[in-house]
Structure formats: C-alpha cells, structure tokens
Amino acid sequence: MILFQGEIQALFMRHEGYLGAIGAFLKGAEEEDTDRYTWGENFAGCSGLSSSNPLLDSRERSSTFDMLELDKLEKMLQPCSLLLDPNSYLPDTVDLTTDTAAREYWIDCFSNSVDKTRDQAMASQTGPDVKERAETFKQKYLQRLQELNDNPCAYGSLTVRSLLDTSSHCLSDCLFTDPYSQLKQTENEQALKCLPQLLHKLDGLSWDELQLSLAKGLLAGNVFDWGAREVVNIMENQDFGFVEAQDKLQERPWLCDNYEEWHQRLQDKPHKCAVIFVDNSGADIILGVFPFVRSLLNRGTNVILCANSRPSLNDVIYSELLILVKRVAEISPDIQAAYKDGRLMVMDSGQGSPCLDLRLINFELVELMKKQEADLIVIEGMGRAIHTNFDAAFSCESLKVAVIKNRWLANRLGGDMFSVVFKYQKPQKIIATKS
Numbered sequence: 485m486i487l488f489q490g491e492i493q494a495l496f497m498r499h500e501g502y503l504g505a506i507g508a509f510l511k512g513a514e515e516e517d518t519d520r521y522t523w524g525e526n527f528a529g530c531s532g533l534s535s536s537n538p539l540l541d542s543r544e545r546s547s548t549f550d551m552l553e554l555d556k557l558e559k560m561l562q563p564c565s566l567l568l569d570p571n572s573y574l575p576d577t578v579d580l581t582t583d584t585a586a587r588e589y590w591i592d593c594f595s596n597s598v599d600k601t602r603d604q605a606m607a608s609q610t611g612p613d614v615k616e617r618a619e620t621f622k623q624k625y626l627q628r629l630q631e632l633n634d635n636p637c638a639y640g641s642l643t644v645r646s647l648l649d650t651s652s653h654c655l656s657d658c659l660f661t662d663p664y665s666q667l668k669q670t671e672n673e674q675a676l677k678c679l680p681q682l683l684h685k686l687d688g689l690s691w692d693e694l695q696l697s698l699a700k701g702l703l704a705g706n707v708f709d710w711g712a713r714e715v716v717n718i719m720e721n722q723d724f725g726f727v728e729a730q731d732k733l734q735e736r737p738w739l740c741d742n743y744e745e746w747h748q749r750l751q752d753k754p755h756k757c758a759v760i761f762v763d764n765s766g767a768d769i770i771l772g773v774f775p776f777v778r779s780l781l782n783r784g785t786n787v788i789l790c791a792n793s794r795p796s797l798n799d800v801i802y803s804e805l806l807i808l809v810k811r812v813a814e815i816s817p818d819i820q821a822a823y824k825d826g827r828l829m830v831m832d833s834g835q836g837s838p839c840l841d842l843r844l845i846n847f848e849l850v851e852l853m854k855k856q857e858a859d860l861i862v863i864e865g866m867g868r869a870i871h872t873n874f875d876a877a878f879s880c881e882s883l884k885v886a887v888i889k890n891r892w893l894a895n896r897l898g899g900d901m902f903s904v905v906f907k908y909q910k911p912q913k914i915i916a917t918k919s
Contacts, residue, residue, distance in 0.1 A: 561844040568877040575841045575872040576643040581636045608663040621658040644871040645839035662795035671766030704729040705772020710798040712889035738904035746908040754783040757856035761790045763865030765800040781822045788829045794836025802832035838867035877912045
C-alpha cells in the first residue's frame with residue numbers, strides 16, 4: 485500500500501498474502517482426514533494476535549484487518565445437489581461493498597440493535613462476569629461495524645449475511661453460544677399447546693381453503709423473528725400470538741405472489757420428496773411448518789426437514805428439532821406414522837447462520853436428497869429466502885416463503901412492513917448460448 489509523501493507500507497491482507505498463507509496451511513493438512521471436516525471463516529477473528537509493530541499501530545488507518553481466522557467444522561460440506569449451476573450460484577442477494585445506500589442502512593441497523601443483543605446475552609446466563617462479557621461483545625461488534633463502514637472491502641465480501649454471522653461469532657467469542665435458548669424453549673411450549681386446536685380447525689376446511697390457510701400459516705409463523713428489530717418491539721410490548729401474526733400479513737395480492745401457480749401445482753401428482761430449510765423456533769416451526777409438512781405427507785410426499793447445526797438467534801437447531809418432531813408426533817397421528825415409517829426425516833444443514841449458503845451444506849444431507857430423489861425445495865424466512873437465495877435457480881421446483889419484517893427493505897422492494905414473498909418456481913434449465 486502506497487501512503488502519502490512517498491512512504492510505502494506493506495499490509496498482510498487476505499486478498500494477497502493471506503491467500504498464500506492459508507493455501508500453504510491447507511496444503512500441509514492434506515494428509516489429515518480432510519473428508520471428515522470443512523474449513524469455515526470466523527468473522528470475529530478472535531484468537532489470532534494483532535500486529536505488534538509500533539510503526540503500524542501508530543499510523544492512522546481506516547481499518548485493522550490483521551488476521552484471518554478459520555474454524556474447523558465438524559462435517560464435510562458440499563454444494564446442494566438441487567442447485568441448477570453450483571459454479572455460478574451466489575447466495576447473497578445484495579453486495580454491500582457496491583451498494584452504498586444498503587451498506588449504510590444495514591450497518592446503522594445492526595449498530596442500533598446491538599444493545600438488545602447484549603441484553604439478551606446477559607439475560608441468558610448467570611455469573612459474576614456475564615455483564616463484562618456482554619459489554620465486550622458489544623464493543624467488539626461495534627468496532628467491527630465501524631471498520632466495515634470505513635473500509636467495506638476490508639474483510640472481503642460484505643453482505644447482510646456476513647454482518648449477521650459476525651454478530652454470532654462475536655457472541656460465541658464471548659462465550660454466549662446460544663443466548664436465545666431459554667426463550668426458544670418457552671415459545672416452543674406455548675406453540676405446542678396451540679397445535680391441537682389449529683390442526684382440528686384445518687381438518688374442517690375444504691381442500692381449497694386448506695391450501696390457502698397452510699400458506700398463510702407458513703407465513704404467519706415466520707413473523708416471530710427475534711432478529712427483526714421492529715417485530716421484537718411488537719412482541720415485547722403487546723400480547724402477540726399466532727392469530728395476531730396472521731392479521732399483520734399483507735392482504736393478497738402479495739408483494740411476490742405465485743400462490744395461484746402453487747395451488748394449481750398441488751392439483752397434480754404429489755412430489756416425491758420435499759426438502760424444507762426451516763427458520764425460527766416456536767410458532768414458526770410448530771404452527772407454521774408442521775401443518776404444512778403434514779399436508780405434504782398426506783399427499784404422499786416424503787419430507788426432509790433441515791435445521792441449523794449450530795445456534796443462531798432464535799432459529800431452531802437440529803438437536804431441538806429432533807425433540808420437537810417427537811413432541812408433535814404425540815399430537816398428530818399423521819406426523820407420528822410418517823416419522824416412524826421414515827417418510828419424515830430430520831437432518832442438520834451443516835450451517836449456523838440465520839441465512840443460507842447452499843454452497844456448503846452437510847454432505848449427508850446432499851446424499852439423502854439424491855437418494856430420495858428430491859424434487860421440491862422449500863426455503864423459509866427472510867434471512868434464507870430474501871437476504872440469500874432470492875435469485876437462486878434450482879433444477880427442481882422451488883418455493884421461497886418469507887414475511888419482510890424490515891420497513892426499509894420492504895419499501896426498497898416496493899412494499900411495506902409485513903409484505904409477503906411467496907415465490908414458487910418450476911424447475912429451471914441452463915440455456916446453452918451459441919458461440
């Protein structure tokens with residue numbers, strides 16, 4: 485890097501020296517059991533040593549990108565076999581390094597919400613150092629956001645996904661591995677109490693009424709998101725349940741409305757296997773997803789439920805979903821029979837993010853998709869279906885479902901708060917171009 489007045493300062497950046505260093509490290513690890521794990525980037529970058537060179541520390545710099553940290557993940561991760569073209573697939577909808585307005589908004593948004601995240605972290609644990617660790621998280625995350633504001637390219641690709649993951653990594657760095665654990669358990673118990681009445685109500689509907697109610701239920705459940713600041717304010721200050729969430733939904737026609745195409749498709753032969761990437765705990769998974777799953781199972785479709793391997797916000801994780809399936813099976817004979825017969829399967833996605841990068845999912849899940857001949861992928865939630873994968877193309881049918889719980893984003897997409905995305909697409913094909 486060339487500085488003013490003819491001075492030259494070399495910085496060890498990921499785009500140059502880092503790549504060589506990491507490549508050399510991974511080259512040396514080839515003799516290890518590399519088929520058992522994958523390397524993932526740690527956005528907090530906590531365990532390395534920052535530069536001790538006083539000349540570097542004394543210079544005014546807009547960012548301090550001294551290190552790149554990789555975590556060894558427990559499982560081998562592979563691209564999703566349902567992607568139309570894994571080589572051209574990019575998960576993120578918006579590149580914040582080039583979109584100045586979006587970058588400024590999201591950095592400001594996450595900066596303003598850090599106090600609530602800190603408070604949730606403190607409430608999740610007890611101990612003499614909890615407050616200190618929570619404050620360390622806050623300062624660490626705010627410092628990183630400031631660095632990214634000053635130099636958006638400092639840590640490579642900058643997206644909403646990377647900002648969310650940075651928060652999770654900073655929390656974990658400060659020993660807050662699952663700050664929403666108790667909250668998730670409480671909401672799960674509340675939702676389970678409401679499930680029998682909901683299923684009874686759905687069973688009394690005509691076929692047409694049932695399909696629309698299932699779609700609206702899938703959407704209403706997705707409203708319960710502790711990662712959405714405006715929704716958090718509603719849930720903290722109002723008596724807000726599943727019925728209230730349904731009332732909040734945008735009236736049809738929705739912002740992105742392919743429901744009629746989906747309704748028509750359901751009148752055709754059943755899918756062989758649906759792969760569903762789930763989102764939040766509580767009402768989302770129990771009152772939104774499971775009734776939808778039950779309907780697919782009753783049509784003769786096998787279902788693979790995919791949950792995060794590691795905690796992130798109030799998203800349901802694999803270990804929790806295994807318990808919830810058994811709890812729901814006690815309420816629904818259809819779910820119980822399908823789970824017992826192996827037609828309802830639960831898998832961990834290999835991820836630990838509120839977003840979804842289909843370049844890196846559990847290889848066992850990939851193999852199961854192939855074995856089951858999956859022909860429908862359902863992606864639920866704003867993080868997985870809007871911030872990521874909104875433009876993703878698949879070789880099978882796809883359904884992307886989300887409620888937009890951020891007013892700025894909704895306005896940018898031409899809608900308003902609680903606008904609905906119900907995006908159904910038939911299998912897509914790669915069109916060869918003439919050279």
